[in-house]
Each structure stands twice: as C-alpha cells, then as structure tokens.
Amino acid sequence: MNHQELMTHYLSSFIHTLHQHHVREVVISPGSRSTPLAILLEECAEIKTYLDIDERSAGFFALGLAKGSGQPVGLLCTSGTATANYYPAVIEAYFSRVPLIVLTSDRPYELQHVGAPQTINQANMYGEHVKHFFQFEMSEHDLSLLKYNQAMTTRSIAESTSAPQGPVQINVPIREPLIPGKLLEFGNQNVENTMITVEQGKRALSNTQLVTIAAQIGQAKKGVLICGKMESIGIESSVAALAAKAGFPILADPLSQLRRGGHDLNNVIESYDTFLRIESAALKLNPDLIIRLGAPPVSKALKLWMQNQTCMNIVVDGGMSWRDPAGSATEMIYCDEQIFCDDLTPLISIQPELHWLNSWKRLNQLTKSVLSGIEEEQELSEVKVFRELAEWLPEDANLFVGNSMAIRELDTFLFVKQRSATIFGNRGANGIDGVVSTAVGVALSRKNTILALGDLSFFHDMNGLLAARQNLADLTIILVNNDGGGIFSFLPQASEKAHFESLFGTPHGLDFVHTARLYGADYTKVKNWVEFQQALEFSKTKRGLKIIEVPTDRETNVANHRALQSLLESRIEEEWLS
Amino acid sequence: MNHQELMTHYLSSFIHTLHQHHVREVVISPGSRSTPLAILLEECAEIKTYLDIDERSAGFFALGLAKGSGQPVGLLCTSGTATANYYPAVIEAYFSRVPLIVLTSDRPYELQHVGAPQTINQANMYGEHVKHFFQFEMSEHDLSLLKYNQAMTTRSIAESTSAPQGPVQINVPIREPLIPGKLLEFGNQNVENTMITVEQGKRALSNTQLVTIAAQIGQAKKGVLICGKMESIGIESSVAALAAKAGFPILADPLSQLRRGGHDLNNVIESYDTFLRIESAALKLNPDLIIRLGAPPVSKALKLWMQNQTCMNIVVDGGMSWRDPAGSATEMIYCDEQIFCDDLTPLISIQPELHWLNSWKRLNQLTKSVLSGIEEEQELSEVKVFRELAEWLPEDANLFVGNSMAIRELDTFLFVKQRSATIFGNRGANGIDGVVSTAVGVALSRKNTILALGDLSFFHDMNGLLAARQNLADLTIILVNNDGGGIFSFLPQASEKAHFESLFGTPHGLDFVHTARLYGADYTKVKNWVEFQQALEFSKTKRGLKIIEVPTDRETNVANHRALQSLLESRIEEEWLS
Incomplete structure (x- = not known):
C-alpha cells in the first residue's frame, strides 16, 4: 500500500472505532493538517460534523453537545495554537465531568523540535486536565499498528466515559500529502477491526457498609441532604425517595435538576441561599447529619453554614474527586450516587422527625413569599x-x-x-x-x-x-x-x-x-x-x-x-x- | 502584622521587583482573585496598566506590547479557565521568543483539589511552552519568604529575557480577604528589598572558531546568506556588512527587517519565493555555502530549494533552538547572531564572486518587474x-x-x-x-x-x-x-x-x-x-x-x-x- 492507502486505512479504522464507541458528533475547525481526518469524518454518514471556525468556541460547542446528548463528542483542529484554544473547554469538561474526545492533528515526528511552522509540543499539552493522552501513530509501511491503535482509541473513549467522565486527548500526527482516499467500511468479518467491547461496572457499597449508614441515618433526628449537579439520568426520584424515607430536607442546587420535574418535590428546599444569610435563622438550623451528593452547590451561604456545623458530614462521590471545598467532610463514600440512594433507602427504618423538616419548609415558604414580592x-x-x-x-x-x-x-x-x-x-x-x-x-x-x-x-x-x-x-x-x-x-x-x-x-x-x-x-x-x-x-x-x-x-x-x-x-x- | 499587612508587603515587594527588572507594562483582565495584585499594580505610577476583558486577547495584547517595546510585559488574570485563555499567546511567545511575565492568580493551597470554585491545576499549566515556572507563596505569619520570592521573581524575569527570550509563569495564590493596603515603597536602604542585579553575557565564538568559518567563506565561490526574523536591534547593518565583504546575496524574509531601512540594501534579494518556484531557474542556482541567521523564513519555495542543495549549511542561533525544519543543516553555531557577524566580517579576505551575486540580482530584478505588472x-x-x-x-x-x-x-x-x-x-x-x-x-x-x-x-x-x-x-x-x-x-x-x-x-x-x-x-x-x-x-x-x-x-x-x-x-x- 502507498502512503495514501495506508493513511486512509488507518484513519478509516480510527473513525470506525470512534463510531463503535458512541461518538456520533464531531466539531471541526478548519485547517490544513487535519484535512484527511476532516474529509473522512464528513464522509462518514453515521457521524454528524459541525463546523466552528474559532477553536475556543468549538471546544465549548462540543462541550455543549456532550452535555445535551450525554454522549462523548469529538472535536478536531489543525496543529499549532489552534489546539491551545481548546484549553478552557478542556478544563471545564474535566471539572464538570463531560466526555470530550479531543483530536489534535499534528505534524509528523520528523518535523518536531526543528522550528517547523505550526508545530508546538502537543503531547500532553493539557497537563492534568485530561484523563488520558494517546499518541496515534501510523506506519508508512504496513498496517501493523492498526490493532494497537484501535485498542488505545477504545481505551481512550472508555476513560472519557467512565466515572468521573472527562476529556481525553488523542494526538494524530499526519504526513503529507494530506489528501485521503474514500472512507473504508469495516464489517465484522474484517478481523483486524473487530470491535473491542468495554463493559463498565459501577461502584456499589457492600450490604455491611450500607447497613452502617442506614443506622446512622436512623439515629439522626435532624438530617439534611445537599445535592449539587449529579451525573446519573433519573437520579432525582432516587434522591427524593431517600429524603422522604429519612424525613430529610433536600437543599437542592439549581443544577441538581431536583427543583423541576415529575419526581416528588415535597422535601425540596430552594431558598436556602437567601435565608441562610440571615444569622438568626442559620443558627437555629443545627443538623446532626449531612449527606451530600453531586458537585458542590453554587450557594456561598450554604457553604459557610456547613462550615459552622460539627456533625457527621458524608460526601457520596462515584467520581472520587474529593469534593469538599468547605473542608467539612467526615466520611467519603466512593459509590455511584444513584446506586447509593437506591440500595440505602429500603434499609432505613425511621420515624421521620417532622418538626425538623417542617421548620425548613416553613422558612423556605416564607422566604419564597418575600422573594416573590419583586414581581410587583x-x-x-x-x-x-x-x-x-x-x-x-x-x-x-x-x-x-x-x-x-x-x-x-x-x-x-x-x-x-x-x-x-x-x-x-x-x-x-x-x-x-x-x-x-x-x-x-x-x-x-x-x-x-x-x-x-x-x-x-x-x-x-x-x-x-x-x-x-x-x-x-x-x-x-x-x-x-x-x-x-x-x-x-x-x-x-x-x-x-x-x-x-x-x-x-x-x-x-x-x-x-x-x-x-x-x-x-x-x-x-x-x-x-x-x-x-x-x-x-x-x-x-x-x-x-x-x-x-x-x-x-x-x-x-x-x-x-x-x-x-x-x-x-x-x-x-x-x-x-x- | 495581620493578613492584609503581610499580603500588601509581599505583593508590593513583588511589584517593586517586577519594576526593577524592566516590567513597565501589565495587561490586566478583570477578576476577583487577582484583586490585590491588580489594585497595587494600578497604584504603581511607574507601571502602566491596560485593561482587556477577554484573556485570550489580553495574552496577545501583551505579546504585541512586548514586541513593540522589546521589554518584558506582564499579564494578570484571575484563577480558573481565565488562565487557560492565555495558552495560545504563551505558545506564540515561546516560539517567537518574546518575554512575557504571565501572572496567574490562584486560590490558596488549602482550596486546591477539593472542588473549590474557579480552582484548577495551575502549576506548570503551560507545560513545555514556558521557559520557567515559579510558585509565589506568601506567609501568613511573617516576611520570611520575602527575600526568596524576590530572588525567584528576579530569576523568572531573567529567564524570560535571556536568549532565547520567552514566556515564564508566576503563579500567585492569594488568600481572602482580598483587599490590600496602600502600595509600599521600597528604598535601597531597605535591606530586605535591595535589588538583585542580573548581568547577562552573550554567546560568542573563539577566534579559532571564527578563523575556521572565515576560511570556509573564503573558499566559497557561491555563498548565500538566508535571514529570517532576528532578535538583535540594529543587526541589519552587521548582516549587510558581512554579505558585502563575502559577496553573498542575502535572501531576506520580510520579518528579517532587511528589506527596509537605512542599511546597505545592495545585496538584498526579496523575490526568491517567486523565482525559486520556477524549476529552470532554481536548478541554475547551486550554492556551495549557505549561512542562515534567525527564524526559518516564510517561503516554502526557499525551503524546498534548500533541501535540494548538498553544500555546507550553517545555522547561527544564539537561542539554540535547532531551527532546521528543512533538515539541511550541516553545522550549528550557538552564538549571538550580531556578534557572529561583527566578529567574522573583519576576518574574511575574499575577492567577491560578482558573477554569482549578479546572477541573483538580475533574476531578482526581472522577477520584480514582472510582479510590478499587477500595478496595472x-x-x-x-x-x-x-x-x-x-x-x-x-x-x-x-x-x-x-x-x-x-x-x-x-x-x-x-x-x-x-x-x-x-x-x-x-x-x-x-x-x-x-x-x-x-x-x-x-x-x-x-x-x-x-x-x-x-x-x-x-x-x-x-x-x-x-x-x-x-x-x-x-x-x-x-x-x-x-x-x-x-x-x-x-x-x-x-x-x-x-x-x-x-x-x-x-x-x-x-x-x-x-x-x-x-x-x-x-x-x-x-x-x-x-x-x-x-x-x-x-x-x-x-x-x-x-x-x-x-x-x-x-x-x-x-x-x-x-x-x-x-x-x-x-x-x-x-x-x-x-
């Protein structure tokens, strides 16, 4: 095979692997070095491509697509500073746990470190803000690297979509000439491109661990659930069920998705950011157990209030990111949040402390009635x-x-x-x-x-x-x-x-x-x-x-x-x- | 001293050090974490501050100021993705050798890695695209770190301004509350802030080394000088003098500054990018010695022509970056470019080969006359x-x-x-x-x-x-x-x-x-x-x-x-x- 045939084979296989692992959208920014990948991606009917001239915007555009669809989204640009424009979106994706497959095209090996145009140090260029880095190399002689590339591409996407989800970088050096042949189709017969499947398990606590936590909840008279942005689809009902069983108010950040929807809204408290600023109120609300799920909430008043509490403070995080800016955690639970709620709720036997819950609810209602005054x-x-x-x-x-x-x-x-x-x-x-x-x-x-x-x-x-x-x-x-x-x-x-x-x-x-x-x-x-x-x-x-x-x-x-x-x-x- | 006094002392000393080492301009992007530094910089009458809301633009704005003034320029932003927006400009500064002092304000130590807002991994976040990284820490108890910070700040600026010039990052974590006192002035009496001066030498060849090169030039019948962007002020005359003495044409990139100015323009060839595309012409121009100064030129035709030559190919680079994208260098000279020209020229004794030079000049004139035709x-x-x-x-x-x-x-x-x-x-x-x-x-x-x-x-x-x-x-x-x-x-x-x-x-x-x-x-x-x-x-x-x-x-x-x-x-x- 000649250069064009080899390149087309390698890149077609790459695109095939992306598609196999649910990459259905790619945001492309125009450029020269990315030409073969861009053309072949456009030829792939199963992958939708979007154009965005400004790579900084393109990075966030892809982030939004992934947030909207819940699927990994690719982004592709040319070599040089174009890739650096992705950095803000890569960082945001890393900390907000969004699966981005960042495809940076690059000049080949022999043009590195010799002052070639649009050639920078792209390997690991996003530092600690990607979950994984893979250098995709093609051979000019044979297809011997095809299987390895397929495995590492699969792994990269798997890293991106496993908890905590996040961005990965695949750097793709491409040699001139940059014009590919037609996109190759791969059937399952084609042994060299048989799909490598990845089955991802989720972290769950043992029954012993759960029983201990259920007992802690059973002893609590004044427990509180605090929820920020969570990743699982449909977790709202699981959280609401846990709160109902335990008789806990849910302090629900707007991004928790708990404030709107068909789940039980009964225990949801929305106005805490306003009333916890009022010292006389905040001091009256002394919990004996705090359970937190999801990202730290927006509210600074909530954070300060929490810092003043000395009770047991449990952080549940399937993504294991030590989410505790207030420094008030006493127990970290590495467990999928939804599994945690669903497994725990049936184990709780408690007569809910309605006075505690109602106190929160009354304060919340009062606050909302005051806030509604601005409608006038x-x-x-x-x-x-x-x-x-x-x-x-x-x-x-x-x-x-x-x-x-x-x-x-x-x-x-x-x-x-x-x-x-x-x-x-x-x-x-x-x-x-x-x-x-x-x-x-x-x-x-x-x-x-x-x-x-x-x-x-x-x-x-x-x-x-x-x-x-x-x-x-x-x-x-x-x-x-x-x-x-x-x-x-x-x-x-x-x-x-x-x-x-x-x-x-x-x-x-x-x-x-x-x-x-x-x-x-x-x-x-x-x-x-x-x-x-x-x-x-x-x-x-x-x-x-x-x-x-x-x-x-x-x-x-x-x-x-x-x-x-x-x-x-x-x-x-x-x-x-x- | 309390927090505010200590912070004001540390940051005043820092600003004083920046000023001592010729940082006279800082581009500030608004934000919260950078407040004390921003306010104190604005109070410093000797440092001009500019505002730029968009950090990506701000990075390039500072790059332009530094290109225009030839002095190191600071840039300051808040913590988080703001800092990532600097990345494209940092990379450009690194490869184009422009001294930028990148000041990234940060959340303090105890807010790192716990999910605090606007807190990312800022240490070394520009990877291999800065020359130096310094983490600036302040003590909450005393001024014991003042002298160390002054030394490391001085070193950072010195790294930025030594050949090859380039960007450095100083990461400055700041604790709340963020309001500083008045900027402190430091006199030379104040021992804790006595200036640490830095005298930078330049690389120069020994006489023995120079004599060898002069002899090589003396033997050459058909030498060529190729000049890209060079850093030294006034180097144009030195290059022109060398070319005149050796009888070499100068293929001068537009950024070499050799095409315009009061120096001797006699040997300058500008239209090589056009005529070297014409194979019959390119094949007639076979040099026996190529000397290159400065960055690789824009012209791809020139690069291809050079790749076809087999003669001695000397690259002079005081910044030691192995500038040889064509892969045609046979001799690397790590020496300040201007010193190289000035020291070498008097040692050359040669009867310039006017036929060779004139052949280039005639072709150049012919090409220019054709190109001028578009004026019609x-x-x-x-x-x-x-x-x-x-x-x-x-x-x-x-x-x-x-x-x-x-x-x-x-x-x-x-x-x-x-x-x-x-x-x-x-x-x-x-x-x-x-x-x-x-x-x-x-x-x-x-x-x-x-x-x-x-x-x-x-x-x-x-x-x-x-x-x-x-x-x-x-x-x-x-x-x-x-x-x-x-x-x-x-x-x-x-x-x-x-x-x-x-x-x-x-x-x-x-x-x-x-x-x-x-x-x-x-x-x-x-x-x-x-x-x-x-x-x-x-x-x-x-x-x-x-x-x-x-x-x-x-x-x-x-x-x-x-x-x-x-x-x-x-x-x-x-x-x-x-």
Whole structure:
C-alpha cells in the first residue's frame, strides 16, 4: 500500500472505532493538517460534523453537545495554537465531568523540535486536565499498528466515559500529502477491526457498609441532604425517595435538576441561599447529619453554614474527586450516587422527625413569599428577570445559565414546579468564557433551549454566534446587560472606589444590536416587563437565533438584593423565630 | 502584622521587583482573585496598566506590547479557565521568543483539589511552552519568604529575557480577604528589598572558531546568506556588512527587517519565493555555502530549494533552538547572531564572486518587474493590495501582517527601500488567532501601526478591538475579505470539490460593517484602487481605530498568482537563462 492507502486505512479504522464507541458528533475547525481526518469524518454518514471556525468556541460547542446528548463528542483542529484554544473547554469538561474526545492533528515526528511552522509540543499539552493522552501513530509501511491503535482509541473513549467522565486527548500526527482516499467500511468479518467491547461496572457499597449508614441515618433526628449537579439520568426520584424515607430536607442546587420535574418535590428546599444569610435563622438550623451528593452547590451561604456545623458530614462521590471545598467532610463514600440512594433507602427504618423538616419548609415558604414580592416591581431589574424567567419556563425547556451573577440569581429565584425543565451551567471551573458556545451545543441536541447570561460573559464568546448561525441552532439568549462586571458590586472590592470602575466595573459601552446584526439574530431590547414577556413568547414561535436584551443597573441590583434580605430578616423575626 | 499587612508587603515587594527588572507594562483582565495584585499594580505610577476583558486577547495584547517595546510585559488574570485563555499567546511567545511575565492568580493551597470554585491545576499549566515556572507563596505569619520570592521573581524575569527570550509563569495564590493596603515603597536602604542585579553575557565564538568559518567563506565561490526574523536591534547593518565583504546575496524574509531601512540594501534579494518556484531557474542556482541567521523564513519555495542543495549549511542561533525544519543543516553555531557577524566580517579576505551575486540580482530584478505588472490591474485583488500597501508604507511605519495568505502576499510584494519600516508578524507558531490583539499591543507602543490580515484571522480575534478602543490605540486595519480560508485554494485540498467549501473555504458571509459599528471604528469598504489610496492617506490623519476593507475573490487570487508565475517563467526563459 502507498502512503495514501495506508493513511486512509488507518484513519478509516480510527473513525470506525470512534463510531463503535458512541461518538456520533464531531466539531471541526478548519485547517490544513487535519484535512484527511476532516474529509473522512464528513464522509462518514453515521457521524454528524459541525463546523466552528474559532477553536475556543468549538471546544465549548462540543462541550455543549456532550452535555445535551450525554454522549462523548469529538472535536478536531489543525496543529499549532489552534489546539491551545481548546484549553478552557478542556478544563471545564474535566471539572464538570463531560466526555470530550479531543483530536489534535499534528505534524509528523520528523518535523518536531526543528522550528517547523505550526508545530508546538502537543503531547500532553493539557497537563492534568485530561484523563488520558494517546499518541496515534501510523506506519508508512504496513498496517501493523492498526490493532494497537484501535485498542488505545477504545481505551481512550472508555476513560472519557467512565466515572468521573472527562476529556481525553488523542494526538494524530499526519504526513503529507494530506489528501485521503474514500472512507473504508469495516464489517465484522474484517478481523483486524473487530470491535473491542468495554463493559463498565459501577461502584456499589457492600450490604455491611450500607447497613452502617442506614443506622446512622436512623439515629439522626435532624438530617439534611445537599445535592449539587449529579451525573446519573433519573437520579432525582432516587434522591427524593431517600429524603422522604429519612424525613430529610433536600437543599437542592439549581443544577441538581431536583427543583423541576415529575419526581416528588415535597422535601425540596430552594431558598436556602437567601435565608441562610440571615444569622438568626442559620443558627437555629443545627443538623446532626449531612449527606451530600453531586458537585458542590453554587450557594456561598450554604457553604459557610456547613462550615459552622460539627456533625457527621458524608460526601457520596462515584467520581472520587474529593469534593469538599468547605473542608467539612467526615466520611467519603466512593459509590455511584444513584446506586447509593437506591440500595440505602429500603434499609432505613425511621420515624421521620417532622418538626425538623417542617421548620425548613416553613422558612423556605416564607422566604419564597418575600422573594416573590419583586414581581410587583415596575422597573427593569436583574432579579425580576430571573424570577419571571423561572416562572415562564415552558415544559421541557432547557435553560443554560451563565456564571458569575446569572447562576446566583437563578439559584435565588428558581422555585420548585412539577413542570419539567433541565438546567445547564458550566460549573466545572465556573469561567465566564465559552458560555454562548456551550449553550449553542445544547441547543443543537435539545429543543427549547434558552441561555440567560450577563454582558461580560456574552462579550467573551460572541464568536460562538457564528457557529450558531452556520449550524442553524434554535437558541434564545436573554442578555442581562448591566454594562460590566455585576458580581463585583457585591464583593469587598466595591469599597475600593479609586479602582473599582477601571478594574472591576469595567464598563464597555457596547451596543449589542450590532452584534445581533452581524450574526443575523433576531434582536429585542426590552423597555418594560410586558415587552419582556412578549419577547419570551415570540421566541417560542421563531426559529434561529434570538437575543432578548434587558438593560439593568449594577447599583440597583445590589440595592434590590439588600432590600429583599432586610425585609426577609424582619419577616423571619416576626413569623418564624417567634 | 495581620493578613492584609503581610499580603500588601509581599505583593508590593513583588511589584517593586517586577519594576526593577524592566516590567513597565501589565495587561490586566478583570477578576476577583487577582484583586490585590491588580489594585497595587494600578497604584504603581511607574507601571502602566491596560485593561482587556477577554484573556485570550489580553495574552496577545501583551505579546504585541512586548514586541513593540522589546521589554518584558506582564499579564494578570484571575484563577480558573481565565488562565487557560492565555495558552495560545504563551505558545506564540515561546516560539517567537518574546518575554512575557504571565501572572496567574490562584486560590490558596488549602482550596486546591477539593472542588473549590474557579480552582484548577495551575502549576506548570503551560507545560513545555514556558521557559520557567515559579510558585509565589506568601506567609501568613511573617516576611520570611520575602527575600526568596524576590530572588525567584528576579530569576523568572531573567529567564524570560535571556536568549532565547520567552514566556515564564508566576503563579500567585492569594488568600481572602482580598483587599490590600496602600502600595509600599521600597528604598535601597531597605535591606530586605535591595535589588538583585542580573548581568547577562552573550554567546560568542573563539577566534579559532571564527578563523575556521572565515576560511570556509573564503573558499566559497557561491555563498548565500538566508535571514529570517532576528532578535538583535540594529543587526541589519552587521548582516549587510558581512554579505558585502563575502559577496553573498542575502535572501531576506520580510520579518528579517532587511528589506527596509537605512542599511546597505545592495545585496538584498526579496523575490526568491517567486523565482525559486520556477524549476529552470532554481536548478541554475547551486550554492556551495549557505549561512542562515534567525527564524526559518516564510517561503516554502526557499525551503524546498534548500533541501535540494548538498553544500555546507550553517545555522547561527544564539537561542539554540535547532531551527532546521528543512533538515539541511550541516553545522550549528550557538552564538549571538550580531556578534557572529561583527566578529567574522573583519576576518574574511575574499575577492567577491560578482558573477554569482549578479546572477541573483538580475533574476531578482526581472522577477520584480514582472510582479510590478499587477500595478496595472483595475480590479480589486489581494495581490495588488499588498503591492500597493508595500509601496505606500510611510517612513517609520510599523506593519503587522497576518498569517496564512497575508504574510505570503507580503513576502512576494515587499520590495527593498531605504525608507524605514518595521514588519511584525506572529511567526512563532503561525496561528491565525490573536493577530488583532497583537497588533493593538504594537500600536500602543509604536506610532503609525498598520495591520493587514485576512477575514478569518480578523474574525478569530474581533474581541481584541474592544481593548483597542478602551486603551485608545491608533491602528489602521486593512481587512482583505475573501469570505473564507484563502490559502486552501492553493493547496491540494482545492481538488476535493465535495468537501472544499464546507471544510476549507468556510464562507461566513459576515458583513464587518457591524463589527466596526460595535467598536466605534472608522470603516471604509473600498470599491476601487483610488478609494484604497484615499483610505490609506486618510488613516494617517485620523486617530483611533480605522478599518479599511478590501473585498477580494479567492479564485481570482489563485488565477492572479498563476498568471504571474507563468509570465515570469517565459520571461526567465527569454531574458535570464539565455
């Protein structure tokens, strides 16, 4: 076989292996060195390819596709700094446990370290932020490496999809000439490409271990379940059943998916971030057992409250990442979260302590009634955007929420409902970067996707809008524009008057109508709440990219939050503590 | 001392050390964890700070400042994925030898590896693409680490500025609370902060080594000097003197700075990339000695020609990076390039072989006369943009040229002139990313800066325009818009009709007038060459950001180049070979 035939054989087998192990989508950024892989991927009818010119956006786009589908997603770029643009998305995928198959094409062996163009050090270039690295080499003489490559590619995908899921890098050096033949098909007869299957077990506790934990729960009078983002599909019912049996409130982060859906919502507490800030309330709530599942929640008030507790504090993590930023864990349980709940619940025999649970519920109701007061506000405000949005969310909506202020506002204003909705966010490393592209990826795998984010985060990834347009994404963007960094107004930095606006407020003065025009997006800048509701309703009927901009004010938002807190404090004094 | 006092002391000393070692500019991206460093840097009157919201752009912005000033430049961001956005610029700085001091703020020790927000693995996160990594730790108890930190900070900057220059990372974990006191001033009396000076020697050959090389040059009848981008200021005269003494033509890359300026231009050959593609000409030019200085040139024709030679091939590199992508080196010389020229020239005694030199010169003149023919073209075209631009460049202009097609067009059309100009490009890793921001950085350190680039590269870094506006850069952008990836039309990919437009042509259909409006840039889309000239002239008188868009066609550009080659081939046949 000549160079082209060998290359085509190796790369066809590679693509076949990707497909065998459920890689059905690949985001491609244009470039020269990736040519053979890009062409062969496009020829593979079973793998859908998307184009994204900007590799930074492409990385997050693939992340969003994987979040939306729950399947591993590939991404492919040329050699050189193109690959470095993936780094932010790779890191986010690593910490948020999303399976990405990062395919970096490279110059061949003999062009390394001699100053060749677009040649950098791509081996292990993402350091500790990938779960696995594989250097894919082809022979120029025979197919002797085919079977090895197939095994290592299979292993790479298996690493990516095993708990904790995460990104892997496969570096693919390719020699010129770069034009492949036709994609080869491999049947099962073809011994050299018989599939290597991988069966993945999940971690489960022994009965002895479970009985001990059930006994601890049985002894607890005042237990609490705390849930962040969890990986298993349908875990909500398992968690709700455990909480119901034990009589524990569930402090449910917006990304836990516990606040919306058809499961039992009875024990779900949503407003803890607001009421735990009130010292008099927080001090009254002294648990004797805390069980945590999933990623650390967004709420800082919850973290601080937890740090003040001295009780047994159990962290259940099938991904074994030592998720304990508060430093309050007393017991780590390496076990699949859903299996943990399902195996444990039947073993619990306890007369639930209803006083404890009801105390949480009453406080939660009170807090929600105070927070709902902002519905009366006439002025456009950040808080009411998220309250209105949370109420409006249609059945089966997918809401992607930005970092910094957006996720915090949603944490405050997303109340429980049977109406199902899925909440997405980039809470692995919590960056404001790549949010637009991640939402575009979700929008391409799920209908009814809405993105709510702030102006700095929107600005950071405006390039992501091109891929939205080119790949015909249906996405509604709610752009809360306070012209700068809103979160800093809540932090001690706000007292640094001399430097505040230049370093933290960072007003940009951008009029995003021009951005909308550049990308052909439908654009509305709302002037009042009626227009906001109209724009939301309109977005359901209109395909493509829609931007609903809500101008708000940073100072007003701080004042709004403080007023709500102050009102709540007096209401708690009157109605809950008394 | 309390936490705030200790932190202020440590960070003031750090800033003082940066300043002592010539860091006079820092690009800051807003964030929380970096607060104390950002505030204290802003308070330091001797260090200029710039704001850039997007860290990817900020990295390249700092790169441009350092390219423009020749001094090390700092960049500062918050923890998490913000730091990963620097990766493309760090890689470019590494391979193009630009001193960047990358300051990544981090969460403290006790928040690592426990799932804390915005906490990733920042130690050594740029892998082999920084020259040095230093973890800056502060004590909460005393100033015992102050002197060590000062030494290691000094060492880091020294590493960054020693040959080959490059980026270093200093990771700075900071504990809350994040508000510093006032910046402390340090006098020389203050023993704990006495400056540690660093005197850097340069590599020079011994007289014995030089005499040997001078003898080799003396024996050569047909020597050639090849020059890429070189680091030393004023090296042009040294190279010209060596070439004059030896009677060697200088094949001068546009980034060598040898094509423009007050030095002796007599031996400079610019059009080799065009005429070496013509096989009959290339075969006639058989050197018996090649000496190379600086980075590998852009020209692929030159690389291929060199690979066909079997003569002695000397690479002089004070940065010791084994710059030999063609694999044709026979002798590596680790010596400062300017010292090499200056020490060698007086030792050469040779009767220059004028026939050899004149043969190159005649061919070069012939090629230039053919290339100049495009001046007659009426239609807007990519080739003529670069020809007109090269002719028009005002005295002391700084031209930043994009990668992919732009640098290749300039390579073809930048002819020698005494009128000085400095040519910049990102030719470390040759990415199309970050070009706008790098040019913004150059524009803020040098007057009369012009950026010429293609539409994909412009798109990739449009976010860089915000920092241009916010920092009041005067920059003229010549945007050659062929709606996609022009370079691929020259590559074998062009024959892949089924996939070409979707994977390589990648038309985006963007109307950049909206981009100009978003950033308040002056914008002209020219319709003919008169308008192009008018826009260029106007740009000299107008401050701020100016975008001159030239719509061109990818197919036409390929046809233009082929026509010029074909015409040249027959002219060479008639006038040079005969």
